[in-house]
Amino acid sequence: MVGPAIGPVRRAFAPWNDPSAKPFIEFRNVTKRFGDFVAVKDLSLKIYEREFFALLGPSGCGKTTLMRMLGGFDEPTEGSILLEGKDLVGIPPYRRPTNMMFQSYALFPHMTVADNIAFGLKQAGMPKADIQSRVDEMLALVKLEKFARRKPHQLSGGQRQRVALARSLAKKPKVLLLDEPLGALDKKLREETQFELMDLQMNLGMTFLIVTHDQEEAMTVADRIAVMNNGVIVQVATPAEIYEQPNSRYVADFIGDINLIEGKVASAGEGGTRLACAATGATVETNQTLTAAIGDEAWFAIRPEKMRISRDAPADPAVNALAGEVWDIGYLGDVSIYHVRLPTGATVKATITNATRLVERPISWEDKVWLTWSRDAGVVLTR
Amino acid sequence: MAAEAKDRSGWLRWLLVAIPFAWLLIFFLIPFFNVLKLSFSTRARALPPYKPVFDFADGIAGFIAKLQQLTLANHLSLFTDPRYVEAYLSSLKIAAISTILILIVAYPIAYGMARAPREWRSMLVMMVILPFWTSFLIRVYAWIGILGNEGLLNGFLLWLGVIDQPITILTTDWAVYIGIVYSYLPFMILPLYATLEKMDETLLEAAADLGCPPIQAFWKITFPISLPGVVAGCFLVFIPITGEFVIPELLGGSGTKMIGKTLWYEFFNNRNWPLASAVAVVLLLILVVPIVLFQNAQKASEAK
C-alpha cells in the first residue's frame, strides 16, 4: 500500500494544480437547510485522492454539516456529492465506504476495545480469523495491544482517542472523516497526535477529511484547507497560501494575528500597488498586482512578525513606515509582542523574536519608535 | 445540527409509533368520550345499568331516537344537589391544604438530602423511594393502627400524660391529612431534591461574599432556583389527591367528603353509572387546567 518514495511524492503532491486530475470527492452545488437555517449554501468543492483536507471555520459555519453529508448522516437539500464519480446522495451511512471518527469518540461503552475495533468488520461479515488479525493489526498501529480487553471507561482520554481512530480505520474506508478528533485532548498531547495523524495518513495512503476550528491544527496536518464562514467556502488553499496570501480580511483575521490598515487605492497595476491610508497618514507600497480602480476601498494586511521595530527613523519615512509610541509589551518567552500606538489613536502589533536571553529590553514602554516593512511583507485586500 | 438521517425503513418506524399511539388512543383517550356519552344517559334497571344503549342494529332513525334520550339531568344535579357541590369543594380544599402541608414537610427533608455528603445521597434517595415501592394500601392501612382510639398514638399520649382520655383522630379530616401527607411525601421530595441537588453551592458562597446573610440567601437564591421542582411536586400531588379514594375511605369518617369517594359510592353502592360518569366528567373538567399546566411544565423540562 505504501509507495517507496513517499517523501518526494509528498513534496510534489499537488493534484489540485493539475487540470487533468480527477477529483476523488466532489461536492456539487450542495445546499443544506434545517428549517429556515441555511447551514451550507450552494457549495462546490473538489478533494483529491490521498489528500489530507481540512475544513476550518468557527462553530456554526457549516463545516460539520458538510462532513456529515459525506458520511451520510445528513442528506443535502440540493446538489450532489460524488465519491469516485458516483453520487452518494440517498445511500444510508451503513452502506457508504466512508468512516468517521466522532468528536465524542462514540466508543461503545458496553464493549471492549477489541470488540469496538471489530464492530465494523463484523458488520461487513468478515471471517472470524480475519477479524482477529485485523484487530491485532489495528491495535499495534495505535500501540494499544495491552488494552484490548479493557472497556472504554478504563482508558485515558488519549487512549480512547486512539481506539476511536483504530475503529474508524479498521474497515479501510475510502475516506476517513475526522470530526474535531483532537478537541478533547490537552494542548501537548494534541500537538503530538497531530504529527502522528500526518504520518499515519501518509503511510496508509488514505484520503483524510478533518473538521476543526483550531487553525494551528489545520495548518499542521492538512495539505489544503478550506476556510468556511456562514455556509460558504471563503478560500481553499495550502496552509502557506492561506497564511501568506489570504484572499479576504475574513481569512486573514481568522488565521493567526494580523494588522489591518484601511486605505484607498492610489495606484494599481502590473508589478505594484500603492495604498493611501488616511487614518494612519501612511503610504503603503507592495509588489502585488491588484485589479482595482483608483480610489477603491482596500485594506493592507500585515502580520506582526513581518514588521520591524526601531528607534531610528527609516530612510524614507513616507512609504511603508509608521511612527508611534510603545504602549504595551507582552513577553511570551520566544517572542515579545509590542503594541504601538499611532498618533491617530490606532494600535499596531509587531513582534520581536527574543534571540538572546533577555537582560534589558532594547525598546521599552513609551519609547518613540518606527515600524517599517518591506514591499513584499504584506498584502492588499479588497474584500 | 443533529437532524434525523433520512429514514429509509419508513413504514417500520411508523409502525413503531403506531403501536403505543393506538394503544393509548383505545385504552386512554376514547374511553373518556365513552364516559362523556354515558354521563348524558339515564339509569336503568338492566344490564348494563343505563340507557340508551347504542347499537348498530338500530339504524339511523333508531340512533337519532336514542340520541334524544340523552339528558343533562346528571350534570345539573351535580350543581344543584349540595351533596355533590360540597364534595367537589371539599376535595379541592383538602387537596390544596395537603399540597401546602406536603411542601412544608418535604422541603427541609429534600434540602437536607441535597446538602448531605455526596456518598450518602444516592442511599438517601433510595430510602425515600423504598416506601413508595411498598404498597400504598398497606401504608395507609398502617395508620389505622396508629391513629385509632385504642391506637398507638393515643396510647403513647396517655402514657405521657398529655391527655387523660383518647382523642378521636381516626375518622376525622386530621387523619386524612396525615395519611395524604404521608403517602404523597416522596412525590414532593424527589422533584425538590432533583433541583436542589443540581444547584451550584458556590452561588450561596457568592451571595455570602456579597453580604447576604444565610436566611435571606435562602429566599433570594435557593428558593427561586428550586421553583421548577416546587411546581412539579405540587402538580404531582395536587391532581391525584383531588380524586383520592383510598385515604378518605380508610382514614376519614362519614363526614369526610371527597369526590373520589362519591364517585365510588355512586358506582358500586348505588349502581348509578350515568351519575358516576357525570361526576368523573366534571372532576376531569376541574382538573384539566392543572393537568395541562403540569404537562407544559413536563414539556419544558423535556426541552431542556
Next chain:
Amino acid sequence: MRKGQSWFNTTSVALGFAFLYAPIVILVIYSFNDSKLVTVWGGFSTRWYVELLNDQAMLDAAWITLRLALLSATMATILGTLAAITMVRFGRFLGRSLFSGMIYAPLVMPDVITGLSLLLLFVSIDIDRGFWTVTLAHTTLTMCFVAVVVQSRLVVFDRSLEEAALDLGCPPFKTFFVITLPLILPAVVAGWMLAFTLSLDDLVIASFTTGPGATTLPMKIFSQVKFGVTPEINAISTILITIVAIGVIAASLFNKRREVERQKAERLAMQG
C-alpha cells in the same frame, strides 16, 4: 455557619425518615403480635403467618396478583419503551402533543376516573371482565410510567454512538438492538420494576375493571381492612414489604457495586 446549617439538615432528614418509616416498622412489629388485639402486645408469635398460609382465598388472590403484575409489567415495558423512543426520536409529527399528553396525563389522573373509563370501555365492547381486562388496564396505566423513566434515559443518550454504529455498517434496526437497547437497559429494567410494583399495588383500577373470579390481593386486603385492623393483614403486608425491600435493596446494591467498579477502573485509567 456551615456547622449550624448541617445540624438543621441532619435533624430534618432524620425526622423526615422517622415519619416515613415509623408506620411501616410498627406494622411489621405487630405482625408478630400473639394477641388478636392489635394495640395490645401479647408476646412474640408467628401464628398469623401460619394462619395466612391456610387462607386459601388470600393465597389465590396473591397468585392472581403476581401473574397479573408480571404480565402487565412486561407488556407495559415493551409499549412504554416504544412510546419513549417515539417521543425522543421522532421529532415533530402529526399528533405529537396529543401523544405526549396521553403519556403524561395518566401519571396524575385520579385512579377513579381511569378505572371508571376503562370499565365503561370494556362494557361497551362487551368483553368478559376478569383477569385480562385488569391486565389491559394495568398495562395502559403503567406503560406511561415506563415511558417517562426510559425517556429520561434516552434524552441524555449520546446519539453519536448510534451514528458510529451506522457508520461502521450496522443497519438501523440492528443498531437499536446491539447498541441502544443494551445501554438503556438499566432504565428499561427500572421501568419494569416500577410497572410491576404499581400493578401489585393497585386497588382502584382493578376494582373497577375486574370481574368474577379475579380478586386481586389489594382488593382482598381492602375488603378485610374495612372491618378493622387484623394481624393477618399485618402479616401479609410484612411479607409484601420484605419482598419489595429485598428487590429494591438488591437492585441498588448491584448498581452501587457497578459504580464502585467503574470508579476503580477510572483510577486505573488515570495511571495509564
